[in-house]
Every structure is written in C-alpha cells, then in structure tokens.
Amino acid sequence: xxxxxxxxxxxxxxxxxxxxxxxxxxxxxxxxxxxFACEHSLKKFIGKNIxxxxxxxxxxxxxxxxxxxxxxxxxxxESLIGVxxxxxxxxxxxxxxxxxxxxxxxxxxxPLQSQSTDILSISYGIRNVVARKEAxxxxxxxxxxxxxxxxxxxTKRKKSGFLTALRDFYLxxxxxxxxxxxxxxxxxxxxxxxxxxxFLDAKSFCDELHEAGFDIEVCRGFSMDISTLFIARKxxxx
Numbered sequence: 001x002x003x004x005x006x007x008x009x010x011x012x013x014x015x016x017x018x019x020x021x022x023x024x025x026x027x028x029x030x031x032x033x034x035x036f037a038c039e040h041s042l043k044k045f046i047g048k049n050i051x052x053x054x055x056x057x058x059x060x061x062x063x064x065x066x067x068x069x070x071x072x073x074x075x076x077x078e079s080l081i082g083v084x085x086x087x088x089x090x091x092x093x094x095x096x097x098x099x100x101x102x103x104x105x106x107x108x109x110x111p112l113q114s115q116s117t118d119i120l121s122i123s124y125g126i127r128n129v130v131a132r133k134e135a136x137x138x139x140x141x142x143x144x145x146x147x148x149x150x151x152x153x154x155t156k157r158k159k160s161g162f163l164t165a166l167r168d169f170y171l172x173x174x175x176x177x178x179x180x181x182x183x184x185x186x187x188x189x190x191x192x193x194x195x196x197x198x199f200l201d202a203k204s205f206c207d208e209l210h211e212a213g214f215d216i217e218v219c220r221g222f223s224m225d226i227s228t229l230f231i232a233r234k235x236x237x238x
Contacts, residue, residue, distance in 0.1 A: 004085075004106070004130040007191075011058070011128075012088030014185050019059050019092070021182040021189075033152055033222050034062055034123060037229050038069040040218065041119055041150050049076035050118035053142060055107050055135075056125025057082030060093035063100055066121070083110055107135035110142055117142050121150040124227075127199040136212035143234045149214060151230040154196045155205060155221075167224050171196065202228045213238040 014021070052070075054063050063082050070077050082102045084090050090102050105111055107122065108131040120139050129135045139149050154171075157164050171192065180186025200208070202225075206216050214232035221228050 002130075007128050007130075008085045010185075010187075010191065011086040015059070015086065015088035015092050017182050017184075018089065019061070021179045029223060030124075030227070031065075033227050033229065034065050035069065036222075037121070037123075037150055037152055037231070038062075038065050039073070040229075041121075041148055041231055042066075042069055042073050042075050044148070045075045045118065046073050047075075049078045051079045051081075051116060052077065052119045052121065053081045053083060053110070053112065053117045055083045055110065055120060055122040055139070056128065057084045057093060057102065058086070058089045058123075058125070060097045060100060060102075062121060062123045063093075063097060066119075081112070083107070107131075108138050110138055112142050114141050115144045118144060118147045119150060120147070121152075123152040124154065126151055126153050126205075127195050133208065133212070136208060136214075137238055140213045140234055140236075140238050145234055145237070147234050148217075149209070149230075149232050149234070151205075151209075151232075153205070153228055153230070154192075154199070154226065155228040156196060156199055156201045157225055167226055202230075205230065206232075 052066050057063055060082055063080055066080060080100060082093060082100060083105050085104060085106045087104060090104055093102055103111060107129045120143055126132060175192060176186055176189040179189030202219055206219055209216060209232045213234055213236035215235045216232045218229060218231035
C-alpha cells in the first residue's frame with residue numbers, strides 16, 4: 001500500500017472519534033483559529049455571492065464555520081463543497097451536515113471545473129498530502145484569478161528555546177496519549193508530530209505557494225506558532 005493510501009486508511013479508522021479527540025487535544029482553541037481564518041478571508045467578499053471549496057474537509061467542521069461566518073458578514077454562498085479522500089470522514093460529515101455537498105477525491109485531483117471557485121481552504125490537511133506541489137497546482141486550477149487559498153497548518157518551528165521545547169513535548173508525548181486513549185489508535189496520533197516534523201516551516205511553505213501562482217497576503221502564527229494561517233491570492237495561472 002502506498003503512503004497516501006495508508007494515511008487515508010488511518011483517517012478512516014479514527015473518523016468516529018476524530019471530533020472529540022480534536023476538541024480535547026486543542027482544548028477547543030482550534031475553533032478560534034478557524035473562525036479567524038474564515039472571517040479574515042470573507043471580509044473581502046461582503047455583499048457578493050461566492051463559491052467555497054474545503055479540501056481535506058474531514059468531518060466538515062470548517063465548512064460549518066464558513067457557512068456561519070458568511071451568514072454573519074452578509075456573504076452569499078452559491079456553493080459550499082467539501083472534498084476528502086477518506087470515506088470514513090465523509091460518512092461522519094454527511095451525518096453532521098445533511099445539506100452540504102461532499103466529494104470523495106484527493107487534493108491533487110479535484111473533480112471541479114477550472115476557475116470555478118472563489119475560496120479554497122484546507123485546514124490541517126496539506127501536510128498529509130504526499131503530492132503537495134501537484135495539489136497546490138490543482139488549487140490554482142480550480143480557483144478564479146483573484147481567488148484565495150486559505151491554509152491552516154501545523155508548521156515546523158525554526159526557533160529553539162523553552163517554548164519550542166514545550167510545544168514539542170506536548171505534541172510528541174502528551175498528544176499521542178490523549179488521542180490514543182480517545183480513538184484507541186495511538187499510532188495515528190504518533191503520526192501527527194512526525195508529520196509536522198516532515199512538513200515545512202512557514203517561510204518554505206510561503207515559497208511553495210508563490211511558486212504555485214499565489215501572492216501571500218497573510219502568514220500568521222497562533223499559540224506559540226503551533227498553528228499557522230496562510231491566506232494567498234491567485235495572481236497567475238500555472
């Protein structure tokens with residue numbers, strides 16, 4: 001089984017307990033990060049009707065926040081589509097959000113028309129995409145010129161010191177115990193710190209976005225840089 005398929009199988013396995021584990025491990029703070037990302041992005045579209053695609057949508061949490069913030073700001077939603085390769089995750093999402101549209105697909109092969117989307121988001125999913133550069137090219141294809149890619153991700157820290165050591169201790173020692181207890185799959189939550197270590201620092205990911213035809217407008221760390229928000233505007237076809 002190839003690496004990408006193994007990752008998908010892992011998410012299939014933890015899907016039933018994924019939401020509970022997320023809230024407990026982040027102490028709910030990831031919700032504030034998500035709301036900030038949605039609000040900051042949607043302010044550019046007040047009074048307009050737009051299309052949003054959420055890639056690696058998992059159980060649909062980010063889609064619910066997109067919907068709620070859009071309603072609050074007066075942004076109309078022509079469409080709100082979730083894309084994920086994990087059937088297990090999508091099954092949970094469809095039960096939670098019966099009115100949303102979901103598509104089972106990989107990030108580097110999205111079955112949507114070119115230049116059809118105003119915002120494409122991916123939250124804590126891009127580090128799990130093996131064909132990352134191909135996925136960024138696919139995001140470029142699906143987005144309209146002037147559209148935005150919105151990424152929340154755990155990025156590698158370049159800094160050293162007490163805060164970095166504290167963060168790394170939590171991610172590598174505490175988080176697998178909590179996640180493993182809730183999901184009964186400790187291996188999946190040992191994967192998380194390893195996947196962060198195998199990912200990029202914020203600057204390197206900004207460089208990849210730029211190479212994929214995007215102009216970086218926001219690169220902001222949250223909570224000791226545990227999480228980083230990237231908002232980038234499509235300026236070039238590639």
